Amino acid sequence: MGTDVIERYVTDLGSRLQGSRKQVRELLTETRDSLADATEAHLDRGLTEKEAQKRAVEEFGPVREIANEYQxxxxxxxxxxxxxxxxxxxxxxxxxxxxxxxxxxxxxxxxxxxxxxxxxxxxxxxxxxxxxxxxxxxxxxxxxxxxxxxxxxxxxxxxxxxxxxxxxxxxxxxxxxxxxxxxxxxxxxxxxxxxxxxxxxxxxxxxxxxxxxxxxxxxxxxxxx
The missing domain is CATH 1.20.140 (Butyryl-CoA Dehydrogenase, subunit A; domain 3)
Structure with a gap:
């Protein structure tokens, strides 16, 4: 279930982006990797996987703001x-x-x-x-x-x-x-x-x-x- 939090975030982010497909894929891959690293850090602090994923997404920023920066x-x-x-x-x-x-x-x-x-x-x-x-x-x-x-x-x-x-x-x-x-x-x-x-x-x-x-x-x- 925890993975779904990140995947939903990345999917939503990708749906808002327009440009070179290669560059969009690279940005989404970087985002997914960053969220995975943040999740691991929160897991080490004792959070559950789902909580860690949610915290990582919250810290990364709202989809709308990140999409505007990426776009x-x-x-x-x-x-x-x-x-x-x-x-x-x-x-x-x-x-x-x-x-x-x-x-x-x-x-x-x-x-x-x-x-x-x-x-x-x-x-x-x-x-x-x-x-x-x-x-x-x-x-x-x-x-x-x-x-x-x-x-x-x-x-x-x-x-x-x-x-x-x-x-x-x-x-x-x-x-x-x-x-x-x-x-x-x-x-x-x-x-x-x-x-x-x-x-x-x-x-x-x-x-x-x-x-x-x-x-x-x-x-x-x-x-x-």
Missing amino acids: AELAVAYGTRTLIWLAIVLPLMHMAWEYGRMLLIGPWQDFGAMPPAWYLFIAKANDLTSGIASGVALLALILGRFLARRCDAKLLARLGATIAIGAVAAVLLGNLSIILATAHLDVSRLMQSLPMTIASMVTWIVIIRLGLLARRCLSCVTIVA
């Missing part, structure tokens, strides 16, 4: 993971796309007529968006290491989630803008070669994947009290 930790970890993805994947994706465009399409002059200035402006802005978003994500990771010692984990988690959402939104807006601009200029230019079509699909798959990571990062933060 903030999980949110920071998930935010860090998302920012790393943004910092690495976005520039690689952009370089791969530009290499494919130059190889299969060529410079703007090879389109037959130089696109108007407004189109080139949108194209340039779209090119810069990935680099800026990646740079902001990298800067956030660097600053996060210093702020981790001074700021509350909940605040860091919210900042990380906000930056991740903003970066993905900027990249998404940039890609949609260039598609709409191309359709307005000459819809036939949207009909690309098979390799470029595949590259475009991969780009959108990556953007959607990053968007899902950012959304999950935000959801990890919003459940923190």
Whole structure:
């Protein structure tokens, strides 16, 4: 019966946590081990097993408070993971796309007529968006290491989630803008070669994947009290 006290506590705690499954398992394992050690200490003082388990759980803290502390930790970890993805994947994706465009399409002059200035402006802005978003994500990771010692984990988690959402939104807006601009200029230019079509699909798959990571990062933060 005594074991049920700890198991109920750990199960309740686990049901309140959201984040990496591996990290959740590690936190719950650490919690279970800590409660087991505390129980052994109380047993040595003469308490019954059930009393020792109850005392260990009471001393560990209310489930709601511990869950909030753990969730903030999980949110920071998930935010860090998302920012790393943004910092690495976005520039690689952009370089791969530009290499494919130059190889299969060529410079703007090879389109037959130089696109108007407004189109080139949108194209340039779209090119810069990935680099800026990646740079902001990298800067956030660097600053996060210093702020981790001074700021509350909940605040860091919210900042990380906000930056991740903003970066993905900027990249998404940039890609949609260039598609709409191309359709307005000459819809036939949207009909690309098979390799470029595949590259475009991969780009959108990556953007959607990053968007899902950012959304999950935000959801990890919003459940923190």
